[in-house]
Amino acid sequence: MQNKFFSQRKDRISNHRFVFVSVIAVLLSVSVSIGSDWIGGGNDLSAGSGAPESGLYVGAYAINISPIEFPVIVNGGMYERTADKVIEPLHARCFVLKSGEKKIAICVVDSCMVPRDILDQSKAMASKTTGIAVEDIMISSTHTHSAPSSFGALGSSADPKYVRFLIPQLAKGIKFANDRLQPAQMGFGIGENKNNVFNRRWLMEPGTAATNRFSGKVDDRAQMNPGVANGNKIRQLGGVDTDVYVVSFQDRAGKPIGVLANYSTHYAGAPSLSADYFGLFANLIQKEWSGGDTKFVAAMSNGTSGDTNCLDFTDAKRKFDRFTVARELADTALATLKEIEYRSDVAIEMKQAELELSIRQADEKELTAAKKLLEPLKGSKPRTLEQVYAREAVLLSQLPSKRKIVLQAIRIGDLAIATFPNEVFTETGKKIKTQSPIKATFNIELANGADGYIPPPAHHKLGGYTTWRARSSCLEEDAEPKIVARLLKLLGSMKD
């Protein structure tokens, strides 16, 4: 009896960038003490002709999720908007990976955010048609702010027509990716792009930061997007993550199947409806890496962009738009892709945990004042900042005081991915990247739910928009360390 393990690797590190280089297939005896659940699942590579090929299988499919009924509600802003046309189409970009007995799905959706109850329905449908366990499906949002609303946040509601359309569409995308499973190989690399990520939270002179009386905060010292000319800003309150992770899948003959990328900045801005730079990036990679193969799928997943965006408040001359951001990130990704080497002997692992957290809610006094402020609106949508946060206080008071959120860790060969259902600060993402036992680990935010910002506790003390109590920032102030600890535990359980 033979067991075959392929676990050796060599990493080349140079200038903040390393590319997974090569793998030596090492034949080890069965006595090697290595977690057998992590090893590709008992494929017999010596099988004769006619036997199924062993190793990695990958299928990819991008399903159009542009709405078919208009107008449609668009969220992502302070106040509700609607759109009546598609400027650039929206997609759910799905990858199904299989190795041995393990099969997983990764789906990146052109949406601002999608809440757990919707995604759970899509996952259940996809699971039925593909046999992939619900816990082995990851669905994340790119966080484009110019997409139909499937989540009520700040001044916007979810659009019920769009939600009804989206749920089965996501399931279909995963099924079609599953239908395309084929023998494959993968590799990954890490590029760097410093041009399009800036920390947007600034420490302000006392008494000068924006605030509002229904935020649950007082004496804010932090302000988001203070403006270049604002003389009250002192310094940025965090750093940036400049990594551009690029995971590449191709068939065994070297024909590209798909690329999953990851970068940690907010949307660039686009007219509705548009997939923003995320969609434009995918188009560029499809055209320039696969030669325009319509079956090829590229996706740009959002890393940890809770406190970062494309705006540089130290440079009045900086100009950018979704096209320049997509172009520059595509250039970084294409350069990285050229250095990737591939392997087919890739094992897959995916683990999910639920974490119960408390919800921050207003006290009786605040609620009474909030309801009084909202009375004149007679149920119509809020039109001022104060009204938005008063309404959020009331809506949060109607929700359960505790919530279970979904956390996942994924391992594909020597690469790991940690997922949060939140908008995540850079320093939180870096904790995962530096403390993960798997050297190459990246984060995907707004995955498997829409549970809002999770500022680290020290940031809660400083106040500012991302800490203001709302459905998009409602988890307890200790959520961040609890989530990080749980994710590191999940990643630790995968260490070989």
Ligand SMILES: [Zn+2]
């Ligand atoms: Zn956002």
